[in-house]
Amino acid sequence: xxxxxxxxxxxxxxxxxxxxxxxxxxxxxxxxxxxxxxxxxxxxxxxxxxxxxxxxxxxxxxxxxxxxxxxxxxxxxxxxxxxxxxxxxxxxxxxxxxxxxxxxxxxxxxxxxxxxxxxxxxxxxxxxxxxxxxxxxxxxxxxxxxxxxxxxxxxxxxxxxxxxxxxxxxxxxxxxxxxxxxxxxxxxxxxxxxxxxx
Numbered sequence: 001x002x003x004x005x006x007x008x009x010x011x012x013x014x015x016x017x018x019x020x021x022x023x024x025x026x027x028x029x030x031x032x033x034x035x036x037x038x039x040x041x042x043x044x045x046x047x048x049x050x051x052x053x054x055x056x057x058x059x060x061x062x063x064x065x066x067x068x069x070x071x072x073x074x075x076x077x078x079x080x081x082x083x084x085x086x087x088x089x090x091x092x093x094x095x096x097x098x099x100x101x102x103x104x105x106x107x108x109x110x111x112x113x114x115x116x117x118x119x120x121x122x123x124x125x126x127x128x129x130x131x132x133x134x135x136x137x138x139x140x141x142x143x144x145x146x147x148x149x150x151x152x153x154x155x156x157x158x159x160x161x162x163x164x165x166x167x168x169x170x171x172x173x174x175x176x177x178x179x180x181x182x183x184x185x186x187x188x189x190x191x192x193x194x195x196x197x198x
Contacts, residue, residue, distance in 0.1 A: 055100050057082040059108035060089035073100050079108070086110075136196045139177065140170040152190040157182040171197055 052068045055078045062083025069077055076096040085091055090109045100106075137146050139161060147158035157180065164180045165171060174192055177183050 053100060053102035056105040060086040060110045061108050078106055137194060139195050140165060140197055150191045150194055152187040
């Protein structure tokens, strides 16, 4: 009997080793995985950024130009940035408390200069501002800024008028303006009382 135990001792040792490895494997597989600590930081909400507005100040001011203002700014804020009005400026028709809109132009006339009542500004009612020049504009000699002051004409069409007359010569009739891309019957009807050829 002693002899048989010695003979099987190697097999018994291998069986015990196998059972230990098997038990360790089962224990390792059944053991819960350590959970990684995940820190979740809340994403900050985007803050509303207030867009600035651009206003073009011209006429009888110390420093004419385009100025950037905060939304809700008043006319007096724009004039302050432009170095205030000149001594010979006509300010009776200016509403210094009026709120400004993006892309607006402020023109401060000189004393004795012919003025046209200021156009309606876009407001809550949805009315759209109508541009009107301060007198008849000669389309054959007008600058880009003067042409841009015409109702229905923006800076792009004003440049097209200048390009057309430099390539084709002076306009001979008001109707010739329809040769400029972007000017049709409707636009011509808006500007014909404000333009001249001389």
